[in-house]
Amino acid sequence: MDTRFSQEELVFRDRVRAFLQAKLPEDIRRRTLRGLHLEKNDYVRWQKILYQQGWAAPNWPEQYGGTGWSATCKAIWADECARAGAPEVIPFGMKMVAPVIYSYGTEEQKQRFLPDILASNAWWCQGYSEPNAGSDLASLKTTAARDGDHYIVNGTKTWTTLAQFADWVFCLVRTGGPEVKDQQAISFLLIDMHSPGITVSPIRTLDGYPEVNEVHFDNVRVPVENRIGEEGRGWTYAKVLLTHERTGIARVPQTRRRLEDARARAAETGDGGASLLENPVFAQKLAELEIELIALEYTELRTLAAVNTGQAPGPESSILKIKGTEVAQQVDELQVEIAGYHGMPFVPEQFREDFGGTPVGPDTAATSWLRYFNNRKASIYGGSNEIQKNIICKAVLGLGG
Amino acid sequence: MDFNYSEEQQMLADSVRRFVQQDYDFDSRRKIVESEDCFSSQHWQTFAELGWLMVPFTEADGGLGGTAVDLLPVMEEFGRGMVVEPFLPCAVLAGGLLAECGSEAQKAELLPALIDGKLQLAFAFTEPLGRFNLADIDCRAHRDGDHYQLDGHKSVVLNGGAAEQLIVAARTNGDRCDRDGISLFLVDAGAVSRHSYKNVDGHGAADIRLDNVHVPAAARLGEEGAALAAIEKCIDRATLAVCAEAVGAMDSALEKTLEYARTRKQFGRPIGSFQALQHRMADMFIECEQARSILLMAATQLDANGGVAPRAVSAAKSRIGRAARHLGQEAVQLHGGIGVTDELDVAHLFKRLTAVQYLFGSTDFHTARFARCQ
Numbered sequence: 001m002d003t004r005f006s007q008e009e010l011v012f013r014d015r016v017r018a019f020l021q022a023k024l025p026e027d028i029r030r031r032t033l034r035g036l037h038l039e040k041n042d043y044v045r046w047q048k049i050l051y052q053q054g055w056a057a058p059n060w061p062e063q064y065g066g067t068g069w070s071a072t073c074k075a076i077w078a079d080e081c082a083r084a085g086a087p088e089v090i091p092f093g094m095k096m097v098a099p100v101i102y103s104y105g106t107e108e109q110k111q112r113f114l115p116d117i118l119a120s121n122a123w124w125c126q127g128y129s130e131p132n133a134g135s136d137l138a139s140l141k142t143t144a145a146r147d148g149d150h151y152i153v154n155g156t157k158t159w160t161t162l163a164q165f166a167d168w169v170f171c172l173v174r175t176g177g178p179e180v181k182d183q184q185a186i187s188f189l190l191i192d193m194h195s196p197g198i199t200v201s202p203i204r205t206l207d208g209y210p211e212v213n214e215v216h217f218d219n220v221r222v223p224v225e226n227r228i229g230e231e232g233r234g235w236t237y238a239k240v241l242l243t244h245e246r247t248g249i250a251r252v253p254q255t256r257r258r259l260e261d262a263r264a265r266a267a268e269t270g271d272g273g274a275s276l277l278e279n280p281v282f283a284q285k286l287a288e289l290e291i292e293l294i295a296l297e298y299t300e301l302r303t304l305a306a307v308n309t310g311q312a313p314g315p316e317s318s319i320l321k322i323k324g325t326e327v328a329q330q331v332d333e334l335q336v337e338i339a340g341y342h343g344m345p346f347v348p349e350q351f352r353e354d355f356g357g358t359p360v361g362p363d364t365a366a367t368s369w370l371r372y373f374n375n376r377k378a379s380i381y382g383g384s385n386e387i388q389k390n391i392i393c394k395a396v397l398g399l400g401g
Numbered sequence: 402m403d404f405n406y407s408e409e410q411q412m413l414a415d416s417v418r419r420f421v422q423q424d425y426d427f428d429s430r431r432k433i434v435e436s437e438d439c440f441s442s443q444h445w446q447t448f449a450e451l452g453w454l455m456v457p458f459t460e461a462d463g464g465l466g467g468t469a470v471d472l473l474p475v476m477e478e479f480g481r482g483m484v485v486e487p488f489l490p491c492a493v494l495a496g497g498l499l500a501e502c503g504s505e506a507q508k509a510e511l512l513p514a515l516i517d518g519k520l521q522l523a524f525a526f527t528e529p530l531g532r533f534n535l536a537d538i539d540c541r542a543h544r545d546g547d548h549y550q551l552d553g554h555k556s557v558v559l560n561g562g563a564a565e566q567l568i569v570a571a572r573t574n575g576d577r578c579d580r581d582g583i584s585l586f587l588v589d590a591g592a593v594s595r596h597s598y599k600n601v602d603g604h605g606a607a608d609i610r611l612d613n614v615h616v617p618a619a620a621r622l623g624e625e626g627a628a629l630a631a632i633e634k635c636i637d638r639a640t641l642a643v644c645a646e647a648v649g650a651m652d653s654a655l656e657k658t659l660e661y662a663r664t665r666k667q668f669g670r671p672i673g674s675f676q677a678l679q680h681r682m683a684d685m686f687i688e689c690e691q692a693r694s695i696l697l698m699a700a701t702q703l704d705a706n707g708g709v710a711p712r713a714v715s716a717a718k719s720r721i722g723r724a725a726r727h728l729g730q731e732a733v734q735l736h737g738g739i740g741v742t743d744e745l746d747v748a749h750l751f752k753r754l755t756a757v758q759y760l761f762g763s764t765d766f767h768t769a770r771f772a773r774c775q
Contacts, residue, residue: 134737136667159738204743206752212742272534273578281765340759341527341557344600345608360556360598360608369601373752376733377741384737386677 003301005072012069013076020084023049029085033261035367036351037209038087040123040165046087047094047120056118057094064102064110065118071304082253090162093117093124095248097170100188100237104229113168113190127157127171127191127215128238135387137172138182138235142217144173144189151175151189151227153197153220159381163200163213166193172238175231188234190226197221206373208348249317249382250300250324255293258331262286265338276338289330296323315395318388325378325385332375335368343369404697406474409465414474416451421482427746430483430603438563439605440486448486449518457493462500462508463516469638469703473645473696480649483746483753485603487521489646490559494639495522495568501631502585502623511566511587523564525555525609526632530577533762535632537578540611542571542586549573549586549621551614561607562597565590569611574626583629585622588614602756603749637714640761641703644696644721647757651689651724654732654750658682661736678735685731692724712774715767722757722764729754 005013028042050056058074060066069077081088089095098117101109116122133140142155153173163169169191176185191198197220202210229237263286266277276282300320336343342365349355350366360366379385393399406414424444433441448454456471458464465471472493479488496515499508499522514520531537540553551571561567567588574582592614597607623631659682662673672678699717702710729751733740736747758764 129738132666134667135672136669139667139669206741206743206748208743212738269532270530270537271532272537276532279765281769336755337759337763337765340532340763342529344557344602344756344759345598345606346601347598357596360596369755372755373601374741376730376751377738379734380737380741384734389677 003298005076009072009076012073013080016077016080017084019053019055020080020086023053024084024086025049028087032087033085034351035371037211040162043087043090044120044123047089051119056120057098059095060098060118061102064098064114071308075301075304078248079253079256082257085257088254090123092126092161092166092170093120093122093168096126096241097124097168097190100170100228100241103240104188104237108225109190109228122167123162123165125160125163125166125169125193125215127160127169129159130156131158131214135384137238138186140172140174140186142171142173144175144187144222146175146224147221149224151222151224153189153191153217153222155217157215157217158203158212160200160213160215161211163193163215164202164210169193169215170228172234175234180232183235184232186234186238187231188228188237189222190228191217191220191222195220195222206376207370208346209374211374250296250320251328252293252297252300252324255324255328255331256297258328258335259286259290259293262331262334262338265335269338269340282337285334289327289334292323292327292330296320296327299323315391318383318391318396321382322379322385322388328378329372329375332368332372336372339365339368342366346370406470410471410474413453413456413471414478417453417475417478418481420447420451421478421484425482425484427749430485434485434599434603439599439603440563444486446518448488449516453488454492454516454518457496458500458512458516462512467500469641469700469708472638472642473700476642476645477649477652480646480651480753481653483603483650483749485605487523487560487563487605489639489642490524491515491522491564493642494559494635495524495564497635497638498524498568498585498622498631501635502628504622507587507622520566521560521564522566522568523558523560523607524568524570524635525558525561526570526636527555527557529554529556533766534578535636536580536583536629538570538572538583539577540569540571542573542584544573544618544625545615547618548615549618551586551588551611551616553611555609555611557600557606558609559604559606561609562595562605567593567609568622570628570632571611580629582626583632584625585628585632586616587620587622588616592616600756602753604756633711634708636761637711638703638708640714640718640767641696641699643757643760644692644699644717647721647725647754648689648692648696650750650754650757651692651728654728654747654754655682655685655689657747657750658685658732658735672735681731681735685728688724688727692721695720712771715762715771715774718762718767719764719771722767725754725758726764 028046031038047056055067057065058067058069058077062068094117098114101113128137130140130142144151144153171189171191172186173189174185175187197218199216201214203212205211266282267275269276271279303316345360347360347366453475455464456475457467459467499511511520515522528539542549542551553571567590569586569588570583571586572582573584594610595607600606663671665672695717699713702713732747733751739745740747742748
């Protein structure tokens with residue numbers, strides 16, 4: 001057993017640090033660290049800088065433009081990015097649909113879609129959940145009826161994150177009739193968001209931002225060549241994708257940065273004469289969270305080590321989703337507590353770059369409450385934490401039923 | 402022992418509940434929250450006409466009796482309906498201070514107008530550097546002949562944007578956090594500069610700057626330098642009121658969650674039929690009951706001790722803060738995706754239940770205060 005970084009890994013870390021120091025645009029960094037919503041252009045601008053460097057897609061195989069890094073180097077990369085205040089990669093293209101395309105797509109589909117994802121020329125969104133198919137995703141109702149060399153798609157997808165920016169959506173649709181068992185009736189389609197018949201209705205989340213959408217499909221014609229793999233096998237491909245979605249979902253680096261930020265802010269926050277950091281109850285909560293985060297970090301490192309030796313991340317990755325979101329939400333709550341009264345005002349104009357007035361309360365207070373509200377989604381998305389516990393019970397603990 | 406409301410209190414509860422059901426559905430509330438003033442002056446007049454603004458005051462002050470228990474039926478129903486009209490900051494808190502510290506002349510001038518719904522008041526006590534310690538006041542008042550000059554910054558003043566008169570806590574003596582040396586002043590809202598905004602829970606508030614503001618000596622409420630005890634007493638009463646509001650909001654969050662669990666189907670059955678979720682809702686119910694119990698303890702203790710029961714109030718705020726956190730988070734989680742959208746009432750209950758955990762001192766603050774009061 002050896003849990004230290006090797007010499008090469010340390011050299012790699014220094015190289016990554018130097019790159020981030022030199023290339024991460026200051027305005028993007030500032031907005032990310034303040035916890036503000038970024039514009040589409042902010043994400044694309046940063047992703048294109050990574051593309052120039054050849055580091056846009058660390059999780060891809062090298063033959064499609066991946067970096068060839070070990071799992072440990074990828075972890076170092078994620079850690080340094082979070083530490084530096086780099087925006088997170090929007091996962092839908094890079095981390096979700098691309099692995100499905102390079103694993104199950106045809107040669108033509110790979111050539112058609114992967115380069116635009118790698119270069120961030122196309123923005124993707126995910127069409128899985130429906131108003132009546134959330135945790136029970138397999139009961140989805142959006143239909144794709146065959147009409148010659150097209151499918152005619154009808155239905156509604158929901159919780160579609162940032163669909164307002166999207167050029168493409170990958171969708172689970174029902175191609176089988178009612179007589180076919182749910183899992184065998186589902187196919188995986190890539191749909192151009194500019195197709196006639198698609199409308200996007202924004203849904204405001206708790207922080208007031210239209211982060212998710214309903215996407216309506218009204219007789220949308222989709223070429224059959226946009227189907228990934230075989231008809232009726234979409235569920236299998238989607239499950240692979242969900243596994244990819246779960247790795248990295250522990251979000252240890254991002255949570256650690258927020259925890260360190262909490263410590264710094266608590267030291268600056270007065271609490272009846274002393275600082276809040278000197279309040280023993282607060283200090284204890286901070287310490288307990290830090291300890292939990294260290295345990296989670298090592299649980300993730302153990303998973304990564306297994307991946308390095310060729311084992312696919314299995315249902316254990318549900319632990320990463322559950323604990324990762326729980327710890328992150330607790331750190332969010334700590335930030336709410338630090339802000340106290342000053343997190344209450346809802347003054348969206350002071351989040352703008354050109355805001356010239358005096359902010360209400362300290363600079364970071366105003367966003368901390370909104371982030372807490374917004375991030376209640378984390379224990380719900382990507383398979384709710386309740387569903388993750390069902391997976392652990394069934395697939396790991398052998399508790400059938 | 403009798404834990405029931407009196408006939409009058411029950412009638413009051415019924416009348417507030419009827420108002421919420423008939424005039425305060427979620428869409429009407431949204432329109433009010435989005436309006437300039439963050440509250441409906443028409444509703445405020447209704448409150449006055451129905452006598453609700455008399456509830457916090459004694460008969461001598463023109464009220465209905467003004468016990469702590471009297472506040473519960475009103476606040477609970479307001480909590481249920483997420484009412485944003487400034488009953489708490491204007492009538493309970495600022496009105497309470499005026500009744501507690503005001504001279505007969507000051508009361509005669511202002512209380513009838515407040516009770517008639519013609520005067521908006523706010524109590525400006527929180528400051529940018531202060532936290533929950535009520536003695537942490539840096540705003541200064543210097544005596545200058547028959548005037549005082551006030552300088553300082555008050556932040557997140559509830560109802561601070563709509564108030565026509567402010568009661569400002571300022572230091573006439575001593576240093577930040579000294580218990581002595583704090584005085585109260587009535588300040589015309591026109592004399593200060595204000596930045597009004599809406600809080601995350603839809604309630605109106607403001608940051609207020611006092612820059613060389615002159616008020617006559619007659620605008621001082623109560624003795625010079627000796628206001629802290631009265632402030633603590635009135636904040637404790639407001640704390641009890643916000644606890645009652647939280648209990649109503651929690652009951653509502655539980656009811657809405659149960660309703661959703663009975664009707665939302667996944668895997669071919671209502672999600673409420675899954676035992677893992679049933680136990681979560683049983684825990685929510687237990688939290689609601691524990692919260693109500695400690696609320697009734699604190700209210701009766703306040704009434705039995707002339708309105709001074711810091712240990713009881715802190716016990717209630719600590720326990721109810723914990724329950725509010727639990728109920729808010731679980732109601733959202735059990736609703737799933739729809740629970741984190743702005744269009745669902747439960748999401749707004751969650752926001753208010755977050756705010757009440759911090760109003761007048763956080764859960765941890767009150768737990769520590771309870772321990773000190775042993």
